[in-house]
Amino acid sequence: MKRKPMIAGNWKMHMTTKEARDLVSGILQQTKDVDPGNVDILVAPPYTALMAVSELLNGTPILLAGQNMHWEEKGAFTGEISPVMLKEVGCSHVIIGHSERRQYFGETNETVNKKLHAAFSHGLTPILCVGESLEQREANQTFTIIEEELKEGLNGLTTKQVRSMILAYEPIWAIGTGKTASPEQAEEVHAFIRKWLREQVEKEAAEEIRILYGGSVKPENIEGLMTMENIDGGLVGGASLKADSFGQIVKRGL
Numbered sequence: 001m002k003r004k005p006m007i008a009g010n011w012k013m014h015m016t017t018k019e020a021r022d023l024v025s026g027i028l029q030q031t032k033d034v035d036p037g038n039v040d041i042l043v044a045p046p047y048t049a050l051m052a053v054s055e056l057l058n059g060t061p062i063l064l065a066g067q068n069m070h071w072e073e074k075g076a077f078t079g080e081i082s083p084v085m086l087k088e089v090g091c092s093h094v095i096i097g098h099s100e101r102r103q104y105f106g107e108t109n110e111t112v113n114k115k116l117h118a119a120f121s122h123g124l125t126p127i128l129c130v131g132e133s134l135e136q137r138e139a140n141q142t143f144t145i146i147e148e149e150l151k152e153g154l155n156g157l158t159t160k161q162v163r164s165m166i167l168a169y170e171p172i173w174a175i176g177t178g179k180t181a182s183p184e185q186a187e188e189v190h191a192f193i194r195k196w197l198r199e200q201v202e203k204e205a206a207e208e209i210r211i212l213y214g215g216s217v218k219p220e221n222i223e224g225l226m227t228m229e230n231i232d233g234g235l236v237g238g239a240s241l242k243a244d245s246f247g248q249i250v251k252r253g254l
């Protein structure tokens, strides 16, 4: 089955509002000839730039995502952002469980699960990130870790919800290191994820769900990754911060 590819840019803690406006204008320019029927393009700016980026994306096919959120609608949670707030500024998607959230900010499979439920309650499509560290890979724990992240993260979601969400496999050792997983290494895990979904959730969900690869995706390696049967796109960090390289990734990934 052919799934529609998605190329998503996770800007992390980069881009002031002014820089974000320039970047998104550049991305719109770079991708103006790309048929939106062939690929979904998404950007995830930092919170402070969401509004400005949203205004520029209005009426364009480029999708907007938050990089994280709290699971409550509102309350005394200093420093947090709620799903309602993301919706209000025009987000359709939200990244949940990025390894940097897990590593530095205490995100667990349990909080990931709460956030996934909250995203669905508010009509946001979650992009759930899973992936192993170098230590875990070397100890042959890759599949155990991924399975645990999926099982605990997706707990209690309906098959319909799982079918509509997006997954991202991001091996931690490949993030920001310039060290991409080879297409074969990534495909091995993507195939494992799809098999797990087939067995634990539903055959249709397993077929329909898009699984993006993230970790040092660049214009030079996107083509090889996209030839793999179970890789449906990329979640791009560093190379999404320049309109030119992000545009190249979109075009070469087609």
Ligand code: 13P
Pocket: 010, 098, 170, 174, 175, 176, 177, 178, 214, 215, 216, 217, 235, 236, 237, 238, 239
């Ligand atoms: P890099 O592309 O900079 O390795 O980051 C990947 C990532 O974490 C995207 O979410």
